[in-house]
Amino acid sequence: MKLLGEKGVQRILLATAFSAICGLLLIALFIFMEGLPFIFKIGIRQFLLSSDGDPANGKFGIYPMVVSSIWVTLGAMLVGAPLGVAGAIFLTEFVPKPVMRVVKPTIELLAGIPSVVYGFIGVMVLAPFIRAHFGGAGLSLLAASIILGIMILPTVISISTDAIGAVPNSFREGSLALGATRWQTVHMVVLKAARSGIIASIILGMGRAIGETMAVIMVAGNAVKIPHSPLDSVRTLTANIALEMGYATGMHRQALFATGVVLFVVIMILNSLAASVMKKRVVRK
Amino acid sequence: MKRQIGSWVVACLLVLSVSGCGRSKTSITMAGSTAFQPFAEKLAELYMSSHPDVNITVQGGGSAVGVQTALSGAAQIGMADLVELPPEAQPLAKAVVANDGIALVVNPANPVSDLSTEQIRDIFNGKTRNWKEVGGPDHEITVVSREAGSGTRSSFEQIIKEITLTRDSIVQDSNGTIRETVANDANAIGYLSHGLLNERIKAIDVGGRPCTVDEIVKGNYSLVRPIYLLTKGEPQGDVKAFIDYVLSPDGQQVIKTSGLIPAK
Numbered sequence: 001m002k003l004l005g006e007k008g009v010q011r012i013l014l015a016t017a018f019s020a021i022c023g024l025l026l027i028a029l030f031i032f033m034e035g036l037p038f039i040f041k042i043g044i045r046q047f048l049l050s051s052d053g054d055p056a057n058g059k060f061g062i063y064p065m066v067v068s069s070i071w072v073t074l075g076a077m078l079v080g081a082p083l084g085v086a087g088a089i090f091l092t093e094f095v096p097k098p099v100m101r102v103v104k105p106t107i108e109l110l111a112g113i114p115s116v117v118y119g120f121i122g123v124m125v126l127a128p129f130i131r132a133h134f135g136g137a138g139l140s141l142l143a144a145s146i147i148l149g150i151m152i153l154p155t156v157i158s159i160s161t162d163a164i165g166a167v168p169n170s171f172r173e174g175s176l177a178l179g180a181t182r183w184q185t186v187h188m189v190v191l192k193a194a195r196s197g198i199i200a201s202i203i204l205g206m207g208r209a210i211g212e213t214m215a216v217i218m219v220a221g222n223a224v225k226i227p228h229s230p231l232d233s234v235r236t237l238t239a240n241i242a243l244e245m246g247y248a249t250g251m252h253r254q255a256l257f258a259t260g261v262v263l264f265v266v267i268m269i270l271n272s273l274a275a276s277v278m279k280k281r282v283v284r285k
Numbered sequence: 286m287k288r289q290i291g292s293w294v295v296a297c298l299l300v301l302s303v304s305g306c307g308r309s310k311t312s313i314t315m316a317g318s319t320a321f322q323p324f325a326e327k328l329a330e331l332y333m334s335s336h337p338d339v340n341i342t343v344q345g346g347g348s349a350v351g352v353q354t355a356l357s358g359a360a361q362i363g364m365a366d367l368v369e370l371p372p373e374a375q376p377l378a379k380a381v382v383a384n385d386g387i388a389l390v391v392n393p394a395n396p397v398s399d400l401s402t403e404q405i406r407d408i409f410n411g412k413t414r415n416w417k418e419v420g421g422p423d424h425e426i427t428v429v430s431r432e433a434g435s436g437t438r439s440s441f442e443q444i445i446k447e448i449t450l451t452r453d454s455i456v457q458d459s460n461g462t463i464r465e466t467v468a469n470d471a472n473a474i475g476y477l478s479h480g481l482l483n484e485r486i487k488a489i490d491v492g493g494r495p496c497t498v499d500e501i502v503k504g505n506y507s508l509v510r511p512i513y514l515l516t517k518g519e520p521q522g523d524v525k526a527f528i529d530y531v532l533s534p535d536g537q538q539v540i541k542t543s544g545l546i547p548a549k
Contacts (some may be wrong), residue, residue: 247434283473
């Protein structure tokens with residue numbers, strides 16, 4: 001008996017395939033519908049560039065959060081990008097294949113650890129360490145950057161290793177044959193050839209760092225102010241939404257959706273940047 | 286976000302519990318004040334053990350959530366710990382089930398053990414920035430506060446008066462995380478529900494009065510706020526039965542032994 005014909009199955013698969021896209025579209029539509037009217041009403045400059053943030057009294061400037069988000073993300077890149085790229089180079093160029101086959105999945109396992117666990121470790125280990133050795137409250141921009149830097153490692157390492165692994169062996173052989181050392185080969189030939197993939201991995205890691213919420217709430221201290229030092233407590237855009245969503249009403253709620261719009265746009269830009277950088281590499285080959 | 290996930294889980298559980306079994310079980314959802322949440326959970330547990338046909342779910346979220354969910358009907362009972370209820374809570378029926386002191390807490394390593402209301406105000410306003418100005422060691426003060434929707438915070442600010450919280454303040458979103466932060470930071474000062482004090486943090490005297498049940502009952506300790514259970518319209522049926530239980534000698538005894546001050 002034939003419960004589902006060829007056509008039926010095809011339709012079901014089509015519907016499931018589109019459900020994901022529909023989900024994305026609905027989310028985008030919803031956020032923009034709730035957030036955009038607010039942005040137009042307040043004015044984008046008043047919203048993004050005003051540090052007058054007192055939602056209870058009708059002031060919705062998110063400038064301190066924007067600055068904090070940027071610093072936290074940059075900090076995370078400073079920690080995560082060099083470590084990640086160095087790790088990827090080591091894994092692809094200096095480690096025998098069988099070892100890499102064990103180590104790489106282990107690193108990717110890091111991506112599966114829930115962010116609360118990172119946050120918990122940050123609160124219990126990292127924050128007291130920073131407090132004892134550098135001063136300040138411990139819950140700080142620095143703590144958030146380090147935790148996020150570790151969290152983006154799997155993204156950076158796995159995409160970078162793929163990019164470096166995709167460099168044809170003939171490049172390396174040619175370089176070695178010309179008398180270059182192994183390290184010269186790596187940084188003058190292999191890294192140049194894999195550059196676009198590595199950049200893409202860093203941009204994607206950046207997207208993850210900007211969007212991370214739970215771990216940041218736990219370790220960043222959440223003070224609404226423009227940080228003056230890495231030891232200052234900060235509140236990022238995502239943390240602000242999560243902390244205030246529970247009780248926000250009316251304009252305040254719309255302001256949070258507008259914050260969501262800002263994040264959405266930033267992450268969209270980062271992702272398309274990463275995609276276009278990746279595409280370039282394919283074209284060149 | 287986690288709260289929304291929480292309410293989704295609750296919604297799913299509700300659907301399951303309604304559709305799953307033939308015998309219909311009454312569900313009561315309580316939401317709001319994180320200061321009262323652990324006590325509500327305890328009371329709900331005791332009540333459910335003697336009334337197996339009733340299912341009570343207790344959620345946190347803060348007092349503002351308590352008022353909102355009671356108004357919207359998302360929770361049958363809203364919990365709020367506020368000195369003054371906001372104007373939008375006017376139409377709700379309210380019952381004071383307990384009183385709760387707000388303890389000013391520091392790390393046990395901190396030698397400071399008494400602050401006046403003015404000193405507290407200056408610390409939270411960011412005017413006093415170093416512990417040595419109030420008789421402590423030469424360390425910068427880490428102010429730890431709750432988020433703006435918290436009942437503990439608004440009660441605290443209403444009683445101390447004229448507080449514009451310093452921008453350097455660390456913000457935590459529950460009584461429990463305040464306790465963790467203060468327990469982990471030798472220079473921190475925060476405030477939380479008296480019922481949640483433990484040995485990892487030190488409650489300091491306010492204007493010479495220690496934060497103890499005795500002083501609160503006598504009315505000497507100034508940082509006290511009532512805990513309200515809010516319902517949309519007069520409570521009825523199982524909701525009424527549960528609130529009556531909380532107000533009964535048994536329920537009040539539970540509240541007392543858990544560290545809160547009974548309303549009666």
